[in-house]
Amino acid sequence: MWGLMLTISAIPAFSDNYIWCLSDAASGKTLVVDPGQAQPVLNHLARKNLVLDTILVTHHHPDHVGGIKELLASFPDCRVIGPADSPYQGSNHLVRPGDEVVWKGLTFQVLGVPGHTLDHIAYFTDVEIEGRPVLFCGDTLFVCGCGRLFEGTPAQMRQSLQTLRALPGKTAVYCAHEYTLANLRFARSWLPEDEGLKQFETQCQSARNAGIATVPSVLENERQLNPFLRWDDPAVIAATRAYCAKQGLPADSDNAIFAAIRHGKDNF
């Protein structure tokens, strides 16, 4: 750890993906998360004179793994760390929930977060980088939103989000997409009286107008604002029960409340 000068930067890819790039300025050694495209990563590495030595994979979707083969052609010794039980077969270092990943003396915990996909994992370190513990959570938790349930059940996803919700409040949440404004439009429609959401929307709108990323967010803000982390918040329960009554959906448990919010967003 000593002697490292770590920075995290966003490499934009496709229309709204962020490939997170963690690099050590002292050695130039670099880790990237979910490189769905190779060229933007190669450009970034060349511009900053960095050497890719590790790739972290959160789940099998092509916009997260599509660039790996091409990156390995340029960096053949690169470790590709990814979930063991996954349709993606390109990882050369398989991990399971509960495992640890060590990069340059920095330890990441591997968290199982099924829901968006069944193979989805997240990487968390309580070592502060740029002043905060770091969570790379792929498509599980977004700023004021969460991933769609392509493979898992609402109960699995709520459990996964409960795992993430329990991390330290000051954790920086590095998710893989810039979906914030769309998520906020939904959240504001669900909870129109929520002053915190109103203020945060104004803040994020200004950031986007200035071309600034809204990611990472801070976990304690997500706990206060993100409807998908608030299945046990009385204001969210009340709003969701009203929706359930109209839609004929159950609203009798944490999982039912969470499922109904996800249903609302899917049909928004």
Ligand SMILES: [Zn+2]
């Ligand atoms: Zn995905």
